[in-house]
Amino acid sequence: MTSAEGIDEIHILWISEGMSCDGDTVSITASSQPAIEDVVNGLIPGLPKVHLYNKVLSPTLGGEEFLAPFRAAVKGELEPFIFVLEGSVPNEKINGDGYWSSFGNDQDTGEPLTLNWWIDRLAPKAWAVVTAGTCAAYGGIHAMAGNPTGCMGLADYLGWDFRSAGGLPIVNVPGCPVQPENFMETLTWVLYHAAGDAPPPPLDDKLRPQWMFGKTVHEGCDRAAYYEQADFSKDYNSPKCQVKIGCWGPVVNCNVPKRGWMGGIGGCPNVGGICIGCTMPGFPDKFMPFMDAPPGGSLSTTLIKPYGTFIRRMRGITNVTANKEPKWHHNRELLTSGYDPRWRP
Template identity: 80%
Template sequence: MTVESGTQNVGAQPSRAEARDGFDEITVLWISEGMSCDGDTVSFTAAGQPAVEDLVQGLIPGLPKVNLHNKVLSPSLGGEEFLAPFRAAVRGEMAPFILVIEGSIPNQNIIEGDGYWTSFGNDPETGEPLPLNWWIDRLAPRAWAVVAVGTCATFGGIHAMAGNPTGSMGLADYLGWDFRSQGALPVVNVPGCPIQPENFMETLVWVLYHAAGAAPPPPLDPMLRPQWLFGKTVHEGCDRAAYYEQADFAKDYNSPKCQVKVGCWGPVVNCNVPKHGWMSGIGGCPNVGGVCIGCTMPGFPDAFMPFMDEPAGGSLSATLIRPYGALIRRLRGITNVALNREPKWHHNEPELTSGYDPYWRP
């Protein structure tokens, strides 16, 4: 079946889905041969809402049938058997498909064809390894949607930090931020180091509902991240945020209080981990005493190092809030003491002293 492609309104709220035909079946081609540790694939397998098993078994109402090709989850023996659907897509023999890229994209131009930074399969004619860039150049223009999974693929991540010799970058940097897929979608960026499992699954499911003709395009922020997942800061969803308001800061990592002064960047980082947790709603950096190091942000890691030092501006904001926080903490403490007393009429004496006085009593 065919899909009438709509335009993607980046940064806007989704409008009502237009009535249109959708796909009954779609293939997900997942390449994790970018500059990466494969941690996003491993994390993705922990998703539970929905689980990858629910997705591929067709247990989610309204979604097209999904054929997933990921090297970790593939039942094939690998080699050419695993590569077959990818080669078919390059030849234009597979449509529609969603291309998922894991890992940052190295710059092949800086080595002028002399070798490769990372590869995926071999050229059947020459036997030489095929660089990741070769696959992206041929698959991305044919893909109905292109999704970058993890911070390396979205913004370059650790492999793209200052001083790296590979010229690594994010997928949108490589394809262009004005790139549009066959489904008229820009690159969909789902950052995280590694990806938070449910964040990726929610995004993929939304894209699949869009492919089925049952939903509008996913709303994305200016950095092409899903807006409903990355529209708030870590601090806004953090259980420790009230301590910041009261200027009650942790001095070490064993404290349950706000960790801004021991290196947490939560007040300025777009991420929902405090709300979502990590697996089954449990865990997540600040939830378990870890500082936020900004791994979902385009400037990661350079802009957030050294990780355990107090963030730039943290000292000023903490100083400004200290008088207010101290006063509020003291006043709340007084009120707390008052409210932790039982009413005086709670006693076992013969006289009722609660003030009970029904109007009908003569």
């Protein structure tokens, strides 16, 4: 339902039949800012009324009852809607005599309807198109070298210059899985834009929300100061910088260490996990083997060592000094703080 000011009521058609583990749907159920329940139940002021169709969160028993809104949207009988894809897009042109992924069956022939069939019909009609997770955004694990499916991200399939019926490019929210609040915050922005109360979400050249992916893991990491002081972990039990043991944080665009994972707590390096670049278009191929130090990690850590070692020593000396109380803190009869009332008449 659309008014002159914006959209009053909107549907969200969420298909997770891409090459996927459904981990992104599971992840977003942990969001609290906002919670998916609050969006669907109309508890966020200013949003359109939202109808969500997601197989994991659906109250239906599945089958044709669940597929009904998707079929209606294909026929142009359900609009406006936001199309959310979870999972990478396989290349059905190389499927041989079968198919890679399907979602329901053709009602006339009984043959499986491929994911690509649905994308071809839903994406052009959608008011907005949003990807949930790295697989849908860039192909992810299923698109790595050697895969037989020819998997790709949705923008690779539809084209990077694709525009939805609402005039928006594809909105990519990567992560393996997607960080809960990252996705829900982005979806909420899209919904506010649909309502006419916000501009289009600002995206970078990889179609990621700029305010989330404009900085690197390193810039928000709890351990970043150790890098500056050339104080590096030698194993995974250390609280220090993990660049030497496989962390790609200095070159990966992701806000998870700063934002946390659930309730502001967690984030890979914050809890001892190295960053493996899961929000990046080149994941996983460009970041493997995961536990090896990144190329350039040896050079950067060697170059910073003389500076870092000196700075760490100087800061240690200053720390000792700063941990001493001033000498005028005493209970003797003479004031030694330097107080001088000479300004008085």
